[in-house]
Amino acid sequence: xxxxxxxxxxxxxxxxxxxxxxxFALLYLLPADPVRQIAGRSAxxxxxxxxxxxxxxxxxFIVQYWHYLTKLVSGDLGRSYIQRSEVTELIVSRLPASLxxxxxxxLCELLIGLTMGLIAAVKRxxxxxxxxxxxxxxxxxxxxxxxxxxxxxxxxxxxxxxxxGGYGTWRxxxxxxxxxxxxxxxxxxxxxxxxxxxxxxxxxVRTARAKGLARRAILFRHALxxxxxxxxxxxxxxxxxxxxxxxxxxxxxxWPGIGQLAWQAIQRxxxxxxxxxxxxxxxxxxxxxxxxDIIAPFIDPRIKLR
Amino acid sequence: MKRSFGKRxxxxxxxxxxxxLMLGMTSVRAEDTIDPNAKQGGAITITYKDDVATLDPAIxxxxxxxxxxxxxFDGLMDYEPGTTNLKPDxxxxxxxxxxxxxxxxxxxxxxxxxxxxxMTADDVKYSLDRVTNPKTQSPGAGFFGxxxxxxxxxxxxxxxxxxxTVVDPYTVKFELTRPDxxxxxxxxxxxxxxxxxxxxxxxxxxxxxxxxxxGAFKLAEWTLGQRIVFERNPDYxxxxxxxxxxxxxxxxxxxxxxxxxxxxxxxxxxGDGIPPAKFQEVMADPEQKARVVExxxxxTGYVTMNTTMAPFDNVKVRQAVNMALNKARIIQIIxxxxxxxxxxxxxxxxxxxxxxxxxxxxxxxxxxxxxxxxHPDGFDTxxxxxxxxxxxxxxxxIQQDLAAxxxxxxxxxxxxxNVIAAGGDKAGAPMIWSGGMAWIADFxxxxxxxxxxxxxxxxxxxxxxxxxxxxxxxxxxxxEADSVVDPAKAVExxxxxxxxxxxxxxxxPWAPVFNEQRFTMKSARMGGADNLYVxxxxxxxxxxxxxxxxxx
Numbered sequence: 001x002x003x004x005x006x007x008x009x010x011x012x013x014x015x016x017x018x019x020x021x022x023x024f025a026l027l028y029l030l031p032a033d034p035v036r037q038i039a040g041r042s043a044x045x046x047x048x049x050x051x052x053x054x055x056x057x058x059x060x061f062i063v064q065y066w067h068y069l070t071k072l073v074s075g076d077l078g079r080s081y082i083q084r085s086e087v088t089e090l091i092v093s094r095l096p097a098s099l100x101x102x103x104x105x106x107l108c109e110l111l112i113g114l115t116m117g118l119i120a121a122v123k124r125x126x127x128x129x130x131x132x133x134x135x136x137x138x139x140x141x142x143x144x145x146x147x148x149x150x151x152x153x154x155x156x157x158x159x160x161x162x163x164x165g166g167y168g169t170w171r172x173x174x175x176x177x178x179x180x181x182x183x184x185x186x187x188x189x190x191x192x193x194x195x196x197x198x199x200x201x202x203x204x205v206r207t208a209r210a211k212g213l214a215r216r217a218i219l220f221r222h223a224l225x226x227x228x229x230x231x232x233x234x235x236x237x238x239x240x241x242x243x244x245x246x247x248x249x250x251x252x253x254x255w256p257g258i259g260q261l262a263w264q265a266i267q268r269x270x271x272x273x274x275x276x277x278x279x280x281x282x283x284x285x286x287x288x289x290x291x292x293d294i295i296a297p298f299i300d301p302r303i304k305l306r
Numbered sequence: 307m308k309r310s311f312g313k314r315x316x317x318x319x320x321x322x323x324x325x326x327l328m329l330g331m332t333s334v335r336a337e338d339t340i341d342p343n344a345k346q347g348g349a350i351t352i353t354y355k356d357d358v359a360t361l362d363p364a365i366x367x368x369x370x371x372x373x374x375x376x377x378x379f380d381g382l383m384d385y386e387p388g389t390t391n392l393k394p395d396x397x398x399x400x401x402x403x404x405x406x407x408x409x410x411x412x413x414x415x416x417x418x419x420x421x422x423x424x425m426t427a428d429d430v431k432y433s434l435d436r437v438t439n440p441k442t443q444s445p446g447a448g449f450f451g452x453x454x455x456x457x458x459x460x461x462x463x464x465x466x467x468x469x470x471t472v473v474d475p476y477t478v479k480f481e482l483t484r485p486d487x488x489x490x491x492x493x494x495x496x497x498x499x500x501x502x503x504x505x506x507x508x509x510x511x512x513x514x515x516x517x518x519x520x521g522a523f524k525l526a527e528w529t530l531g532q533r534i535v536f537e538r539n540p541d542y543x544x545x546x547x548x549x550x551x552x553x554x555x556x557x558x559x560x561x562x563x564x565x566x567x568x569x570x571x572x573x574x575x576x577g578d579g580i581p582p583a584k585f586q587e588v589m590a591d592p593e594q595k596a597r598v599v600e601x602x603x604x605x606t607g608y609v610t611m612n613t614t615m616a617p618f619d620n621v622k623v624r625q626a627v628n629m630a631l632n633k634a635r636i637i638q639i640i641x642x643x644x645x646x647x648x649x650x651x652x653x654x655x656x657x658x659x660x661x662x663x664x665x666x667x668x669x670x671x672x673x674x675x676x677x678x679x680x681h682p683d684g685f686d687t688x689x690x691x692x693x694x695x696x697x698x699x700x701x702x703x704i705q706q707d708l709a710a711x712x713x714x715x716x717x718x719x720x721x722x723x724n725v726i727a728a729g730g731d732k733a734g735a736p737m738i739w740s741g742g743m744a745w746i747a748d749f750x751x752x753x754x755x756x757x758x759x760x761x762x763x764x765x766x767x768x769x770x771x772x773x774x775x776x777x778x779x780x781x782x783x784x785x786e787a788d789s790v791v792d793p794a795k796a797v798e799x800x801x802x803x804x805x806x807x808x809x810x811x812x813x814x815p816w817a818p819v820f821n822e823q824r825f826t827m828k829s830a831r832m833g834g835a836d837n838l839y840v841x842x843x844x845x846x847x848x849x850x851x852x853x854x855x856x857x858x
Contacts, residue, residue, distance in 0.1 A: 032723030036730065036768050040367055040445030045766060046460050047447050050440035083359040084514055093530040157566050164570070165563040166556070167532060254558040256531035264357055269723040 008293070012286045019282040020072070023275055024065050032269045038081050055081075068275070077279070078272040080265075087276040091258055095280075097167060098257030101180065101250070102242050104173045106235060108181025109188055114228065116185065117192020121227075122219065124197060132189065139186030144245055148179040148252035165254040176253040180245050184238055188231060196227040229299040236292025243281040340546045341834060341851070348854035349552035350574040350832070352846075353559040353567070357531055360514030363499035364437040364444045370577065372496065373844040374555070377536065377548070379499035379519030382411050382430065382478075383490050387844075387851045388837030390750040392490050396425065396500060396520065406485030406791025411493075413476045417543045419502045420524045427478040433500045435459070435466045446497030449748070452486040485791040487799060491749035494843075522548040522850040532557060536849070549853035565827075569594075574829040574854075575839075577846050582696055585641045588827070601840025602654045603824045604747035606647050606755070609689075609704060609817040610729070610738045610772040617687075618736060622679035624814035627737075628665035629672035630711045636703045637820050640696050647818035650755050650807050657752030657803035664811065664818075672711045684712020690728050690735040692742040693719040701739050704819075729772035738772050739819075750842070752803035756784050760810055773815035780806055831856045 035052045036043075043051075052058045056067060071078060077087035113136075120132040155175060156164040162175050199205065200223055208218045246259030254260075258277050265273035354370045361371055363379045384395035394400060397411040417425045437444045438459045450456055454469025469481040482489065492498060505518040517525055522544065523536035534555040538548055556573070564576035565584055580588055580598070588594045611618040611627060618624055633646040648664025651657055676684060689708075691701040701717045708715050715737065720728070722743060728734035747754040758764040762781050764771030787802040810816075826839045826846050834852040841848040 030723075031727040031731075032721070033727060033730075033768055036726065037723060038443060038445065040448075043445060043448045044451065044460065045768075047440065048768065050460070050462065051443050054441065054443065079511065080359075083357065084362070084365060084511060085360075090530060097531075152563070160570075164566050164572070165559055250558075252560065254556075254560060254563060256529075256558050260558055261357075261531065267721070 005294075008290055012290060015286055016279065016282055020069070020275070020279055021065065023278045024068060025061070027271045027274060028061055028064070030269065034081050034269055034271055037269055072279075077276040080270050080273050082265075082268050082270045083273075087272045090261060090273065091276055091280055094256055094258045094261050097255060098246055098250070098259060100173065101176055101246065101255055101257055102239075104177030105180035105184065105242060105245075106238070108177045109184030109238075110232075112181060112185035113188025114192050114231070116189035117231075118196060118219075118224070120189065120193040121196035121200065124193075129193075133193070136186040136189040139182045139189075141186075142182070144179055144183060144248045145252060147182055148176070148249055151175045151179055152252070165252075167254070167256050172253075176249050176255050179249050179252070180242065183245065184241065188234075191231050191234065192227065195230055196223065199223045199227040202226075233292055233296055233299055236288035236290075236295070239288035240285040243285060341853070344549045344834065344851075344853045345855065345857050346549055346853075347551050348549075348857040349554065350550060350829075350852075350854060351554045351556060351572070352575045352577050353556045353564040353573050354577040355558065355560055355564075357557055358534060358555070361517040361525065362514030363496045363501065363517075363519070364433075364442050364446070365514055366496065367445045369845065370555075370557075373841075373846070373849060374534070374536070375496050375499065375517075376521070376844055377523045377849045378517050378521040378525065379496070379501065380417075380521055381494050381496070381499045382413075383494035385494060385843045387848050388835060388841050390842050392494060395494070396430075397493075400490075402791065406487070406789070407482045409480040409482070409489055409493075410473070411478050411480075413478065414543065415476060417520050418541050419505070419520055420518045420539060421502065421505060422541075423502060423504075425500060425502070425520050426475040427472040428475070429500050429502060430478045431466075431470045431472050432503045434470055434498060436501065436506065437497050438467060439465070444497060446495065449492050449495060449497055452482045452484055452489065452492075454481045454483050456483075485789040487788050487791050488749065488751050488753055491751055495749060523553065526552075548850045550849070553849055568827060568829060571829065574832055575847055576827060579846065580825055580827055582640065582643075585643065585825075589641075594827070597828050597830060599826045599828070599836045599839040601824045601826075601837070601842075602652070603822060603840075603842070604652050604655055604750060604754075605822045606650055606652050606740075607644070607819045607822065608647070608650070608740050609819060610735075610740065611815060611817070612732075612734075612736050612772070612774055613813075613815050614732060614774045615736050617679065617681060617685055620679045621813060622675045623681065624817075625665065626672040626675040626679070626711060627708065627713070628814050628817045629668045629675070630707050630713070631704065631817055631819060632667055632707050633819055634667075635707075636700055639699050639703055640820075640822075643825065644820035644822045647821050649811055649818055650760065650816065651752060651803075652747075652821040655747065655750060655752055655755070657800040657807070659804040659808060662804075662808055662811070665814075669710055676711055676713075681712070684714060686714045686716070687736045688718050689715040690718045690720065690725050690738040692722045692725050692739075694722075694742055697739060697741040700741055700819075704739060726770075730768040730770070732767065732774055735772065740772075752800065752807075753784065753788050756803075756806065760815065775810075775813065775815035777809075777813065780809060 035048055035057055039048045039051055056064060079085065080087055080090060083090065116132050116136060120129045123129045152164060152175060156162045162171050166172050205218060205223055208222050246257055247263050250257045250259035251263050258280065261273060262277040356370060358370045358374065359368060360366050361375055361378060363375045366372065366375050380396045382395060382397040383392055385391055386393050396413060396417060398414040400409060400411045402409055413427060419425055434450065436442055438447050438450050438456060440460060440462055447460065453467050455464060455467040458464035459467055471479045473479050500520060502518055506513045509516045515528060522539055522542050524539050526537040527535040536553040538551045561576060561578040561581040562584065564573065564578065565581060567573045568576055588598065611624050613619055637644050637646060649659060649662055676682065689701055689705060691697050698719050705715050705717055725738060726743060729738050758770045760771060760775055761784060762776035762778060765774045765776040783802065783806050787799055790799040824840050828839060831854050832852060833855040838848040838851050
């Protein structure tokens with residue numbers, strides 16, 4: 001176990017290093033010149049060169065990357081080119097909003113997905129099952145941008161049940177969580193359905209039925225706990241999907257998280273912020289996967305960590 | 307500039323230029339008249355899509371923060387609210403020497419920073435030393451190039467501008483290396499606004515998050531990425547201003563969401579304007595249309611042709627492109643939110659040549675010119691464009707117009723930074739549609755449309771002269787025009803500039819397409835003259851002078 005953990009941690013660090021190198025290289029190769037963006041159109045060539053020197057952008061790639069890494073080790077993500085603030089400060093100030101949205105989204109996708117999957121499994125082969133599976137397919141395929149705007153229009157503008165975008169109360173949280181959750185709900189519905197069907201075929205379920213237990217008791221006491229565990233274990237892996245989704249959803253709903261920060265930084269070629277958000281996201285994904293793997297044997301004793 | 311530099315501007319309507327104001331060579335401040343109907347108190351809410359980067363006047367240069375900074379800080383000069391007429395601001399009066407190389411400003415007494423200390427001439431000098439110091443990395447440093455000692459400071463050889471002298475605590479003198487007809491505008495631009503040394507040193511690079519100025523409002527709260535709250539500065543030296551007690555800026559709201567919230571009465575002004583997709587719907591509803599204010603802006607949208615790349619190195623080809631564009635149809639694409647352009651300067655800019663007819667829309671003649679240039683069957687080329695709506699659609703219209711004379715242009719739709727990069731590369735882009743990045747004047751002076759975008763100085767790698775047009779003769783004429791500081795010759799100077807732009811159009815490095823109009827929408831409770839809502843300098847609105855009608 002310890003050896004496994006040690007090995008996985010080293011792997012994770014290598015992955016993060018790789019991500020930082022690839023992102024840094026891609027941003028370095030970008031034709032847009034960040035110094036020109038900072039200096040503005042009224043700048044003389046001399047001003048431009050001065051700024052380039054001060055930011056160390058006149059150095060060769062390897063030197064720049066090394067400087068970045070050494071600062072990174074001490075937790076310094078540098079200063080934003082456009083906002084001129086510490087990237088760490090910008091990310092930290094926006095992280096709670098993204099985490100809250102993630103929590104809301106997980107709640108939504110589990111509630112919707114597991115319920116749909118459970119009903120579909122029980123009603124297997126019926127029209128209900130088919131309808132639910134088509135719905136889950138739509139949920140997985142629908143672009144979040146469109147879903148977000150639709151929900152906004154129907155529930156905020158037309159019905160006035162929720163505020164039109166923004167941040168602050170639980171009412172603000174509902175629509176963006178739902179938008180993010182619908183995608184995951186589709187996946188969970190499908191996984192829950194097959195997991196449940198699998199469990200319902202097991203001998204112990206047949207035994208329970210033979211004992212004459214009530215259908216409800218069989219489902220919720222015996223089948224559900226066993227069916228749900230492998231599905232829950234997927235949450236860690238979900239984080240990757242979330243990281244992609246928040247860029248879109250946060251922009252649509254004006255949610256002040258790191259996705260919105262990343263989107264604005266990309267438009268302005270604000271390299272330190274792009275780097276920072278990418279690394280934080282990569283860290284979250286690696287961590288999520290690691291947790292999913294560590295939890296797996298506790299949920300299913302057949303899995304062993306080696 | 308930055309992301310939204312295309313939208314930002316410093317100038318608009320009104321023909322009165324700096325020179326008109328300088329007629330006496332010395333001017334004493336006339337107190338502003340305050341709207342007698344204005345009510346005191348109340349709070350408003352403004353929304354923006356993008357984050358406010360910084361509130362440091364030496365650095366901020368985007369759509370959102372430009373006028374916020376104007377409400378927190380003051381400069382020696384300013385413009386009368388809602389106009390482009392220069393007036394002294396922190397200065398009480400100024401004097402220009404006969405050779406046009408020395409400007410002396412008398413400061414008003416008793417002006418206090420938000421921290422309670424009185425502002426003096428030392429602060430003016432400190433602020434200019436700071437903005438020109440390369441360590442500050444100010445995007446506006448280049449505006450101060452005519453001040454004596456600028457080159458040494460820019461090169462890092464000196465810490466202080468030798469041309470700025472503190473004569474006494476209330477007098478500051480500027481010596482220039484050349485007569486500069488635009489200098490008073492430069493003293494009104496945000497980059498020259500006065501900051502207190504002790505606060506800048508206290509916060510260092512984070513001063514932009516803790517701004518302390520002399521302005522009408524002070525910063526009360528800033529929640530990163532969410533909101534900024536301004537509250538009234540009770541000690542503002544300009545008695546009777548501002549009218550509002552509080553302004554809340556909500557950040558990160560899509561324009562379409564902002565419009566919906568305005569319709570529900572939740573906000574007062576959508577800072578990014580009416581989203582193009584909703585424009586016709588809003589204008590078709592009389593109730594909503596009544597709350598839209600329209601104004602001109604000093605903007606020109608144009609197609610650049612790289613004069614160093616074949617076949618655009620042939621003037622006949624460039625003229626043919628000018629004749630091929632159906633500008634009226636292109637304007638329809640943006641719902642008529644513009645007027646056709648035939649020269650680089652927009653109509654409300656001094657120096658605009660009303661008599662100049664431009665190139666007519668004439669497909670047959672354009673074809674004939676192409677044939678004369680040796681391309682009877684046209685040629686293949688590329689048109690670069692920024693990838694946000696409506697620019698790709700405008701590019702398609704241009705593409706169709708070009709196809710009509712045989713030019714097959716493929717559209718390269720890229721992120722703004724990439725288009726700018728391609729334009730600054732001599733072999734990068736044969737043609738660029740400037741939309742979304744188009745030139746908007748920093749101040750209302752004809753010189754502002756020349757130097758970096760049509761002059762030789764801009765035709766360098768990484769420059770903004772995307773036509774790579776360099777005419778040494780015109781550069782000399784431009785320098786000559788800018789040395790005419792004598793106000794008696796203001797009209798003559800404008801004529802010199804008109805002639806320069808007429809000559810530019812003869813060489814046709816650009817095909818000017820249209821001049822955009824501005825539309826601001828407000829809630830029914832907002833009061834104040836219409837021109838405060840399309841203020842050429844305070845964008846989108848003049849926070850200091852507007853008021854709400856539902857208080858008291």
